Amino acid sequence: MKNTKVFLLLNGETPIKIPNVSEYDIICATDGAYQYLEKNNIIPNFIAGDFDSLKNIPKEIEVFDTPNQDFTDFDKILQILFDKGFTKIDIYGASGKEQDHFLGNLHTAIQWKEKLTLTFFDNYNRYFLADNSTELANCKNKIVSLIPFPKATNIVTEGLEYPLINEDLTFGERIGTRNRGVQDAIKITFKTGNLFIFINHK
Template identity: 70%
Template sequence: MNKGTVFLLLNGEPPKNITNISDYEIICATDGAYHFLEKNKIKPNFISGDFDSIENLPKDIEVIHTPNQNFTDFDKILHILFEKGFKTVDVFGASGKEQDHFLGNLHTAILWKEKLSLTFFDNHSCYFLADKKTEILNSVDKTISLVPFPEAKNIRTKGLQYSLNDENLSIGNRIGTRNKGIENTIEITFKTGELFIFIHH
């Protein structure tokens, strides 16, 4: 039996609107993000972290202490979710504030790509690590960026204003920001490397 989707909140820029929280099977957060849930009267199923930033731990929520400083709070909470049997995670608060954390969260997504399906949401876009063949629906007039991390090779696209035909993208050379969907369904394929897709609201 596949478990449902997880709502995970990290301690970056919090979402301005949470309209579909009831759609998620469980809600969880790292310790620094718990204050936002508490302020908005959202009760998580559990929180995890080293809890340096919380003076009074909640009594009615599962608290999982993860003091190991060799891993980020994001990596540690993904491990907990994987051990609990979850596979699909919507991640909020992964960007904004300190940008080194944002880049570190992209790195963590790559580490977990074989085990978990992660989709990130912020107040400007959603983004995810592309499969070797990816389809994006409802894409007409949306701004779409292809960002290698650090490179992706032999990329082909269908449905974008500026198409790629067996081309390479790499940090420091060429990346594919601010493209535009001209068809309802966009197809993106590539052979090697890692590629993040950003879809702007």
């Protein structure tokens, strides 16, 4: 189960270009995102939500009714995936539209960071919570931003135009936006905190 690759679609900004879902072992979505899959003839393994406005779901699709309002739809579907033993999840539709949802999704990612490997994709970037030591390939000439949430300490970077050498970043004081890869391979390490890495597609 650990190596099973999961495609998860949330109800944010939908992909301009349909991802190659054939690369995924599991396809799932929150109920608000299901219409995008239906429109593009993509049949998910399951969907989850309260289904207030969604009707006529094909019987071959497993449905999880999750009415508990103490948790977000994103958190609830991550719990379902975790309970099923899936830990590597690519997430689309987490940003765009209402930005409080986007920030809430980053919050949820931090809550699950010890249990799940989450990579987010939107129409501009891929982004994820960095490990304390993260190595990335194919980064030359791409915009790379380092966003602490809310703080990351003793950051060291290799392969970026503006290197950090044992420096701290704190949201509201100093963040690391719009840096650039000067070589294909870059390395980022830090000691404590939470650090999101955003890499522009272009």
